[in-house]
Amino acid sequence: MSSALQRRRRGVTRTETQGHLELDGRRIPCLLRRSSARRSLAMRVEADGRVVVLLPLRLPDGPLMAFIQRHADWLRRQLDRVAAFQDPWHEGGRLPYLGGDLHLTRAEGVIHPCRDGDRLLVSDPATARPAVLGWYKAEAREILGARLAAICSAHALALPPWRLSEARTRWGSLSARGVVGLNWRLVMAPASVIDYVICHELAHFRERNHSPAFWRAVAALCPDHATARRALRQNGGWYFQF
Numbered sequence: 072m073s074s075a076l077q078r079r080r081r082g083v084t085r086t087e088t089q090g091h092l093e094l095d096g097r098r099i100p101c102l103l104r105r106s107s108a109r110r111s112l113a114m115r116v117e118a119d120g121r122v123v124v125l126l127p128l129r130l131p132d133g134p135l136m137a138f139i140q141r142h143a144d145w146l147r148r149q150l151d152r153v154a155a156f157q158d159p160w161h162e163g164g165r166l167p168y169l170g171g172d173l174h175l176t177r178a179e180g181v182i183h184p185c186r187d188g189d190r191l192l193v194s195d196p197a198t199a200r201p202a203v204l205g206w207y208k209a210e211a212r213e214i215l216g217a218r219l220a221a222i223c224s225a226h227a228l229a230l231p232p233w234r235l236s237e238a239r240t241r242w243g244s245l246s247a248r249g250v251v252g253l254n255w256r257l258v259m260a261p262a263s264v265i266d267y268v269i270c271h272e273l274a275h276f277r278e279r280n281h282s283p284a285f286w287r288a289v290a291a292l293c294p295d296h297a298t299a300r301r302a303l304r305q306n307g308g309w310y311f312q313f
C-alpha cells in the first residue's frame with residue numbers, strides 16, 4: 072500500500088491509501104478508506120473495477136485480509152459484473168471464452184486472431200473488435216455444432232438442422248420449421264451452460280411452451296439445468312456487451 076492521505080475534521084481522522092489486493096493471482100486496484108469514526112468493515116466495487124474498503128482507523132492487516140478472504144466469492148461476482156462494462160479492446164483486455172478468460176495480446180505478423188492458451192493473439196488490440204467477433208463466431212460454429220451432435224447422439228435423438236443466431240437478448244430458439252438457433256455468444260459460457268441451452272431447445276421439440284412438462288423434458292436431458300440458468304443470469308450481461 073502507498074500514498075496515504077490524512078485528513079482530520081471535527082475530531083474524526085480519515086486516511087486514504089491506494090494499493091492492490093491479490094485475488095486468484097490477479098492484482099486488483101484497491102482504495103483503503105480508514106476512519107476513526109468507523110467500527111466495522113465494509114467493501115464495495117466501483118464501476119471501474121476498483122475495490123473500496125471502509126475500515127476502522129487502526130485495524131491491523133490481519134483482520135483486513137481475513138475480511139477480504141471471507142468475501143472472496145462476493146468480490147469475484149462483483150468484479151465479473153463490472154467487467155461487463157469495461158472496454159476489453161486494449162493489451163491484456165479480458166474476453167470471456169468457454170467459462171474462462173482470454174487476454175488480448177498484440178503479436179507481430181498475426182493476420183487472423185489466434186488462440187494461444189489463455190491469450191488471444193491479434194495484430195492490434197485497439198482495432199481487433201471486428202476480427203475477434205468473427206473469430207468467436209467461427210469457434211461457436213464448431214463448438215456448438217459438436218455439442219449439439221454429441222447430445223443428440225447420447226440421447227438417441229435425430230440431429231436437427233441448426234444455425235448460429237445473432238439475437239441481442241435470446242440464447243436459443245426453435246423455429247416453426249424445426250431449426251434450432253444458438254446464439255454465437257454461448258461460446259463465451261462454460262460447456263455446462265452451452266449444453267443446457269441446447270437441451271432447452273431440444274426439449275421444445277416435445278413441448279412448444281415452458282410448462283412443467285417442458286421443464287421435466289429439460290431435466291431428463293440436463294439434470295443440473297438450474298445451475299446453468301443461474302450462471303447465464305449472472306454473466307449474460309457481460310456476454311451481451313459484445
Ligand SMILES: [Zn+2]
Pocket residue numbers: 271275280281
Ligand atoms: Zn424456451
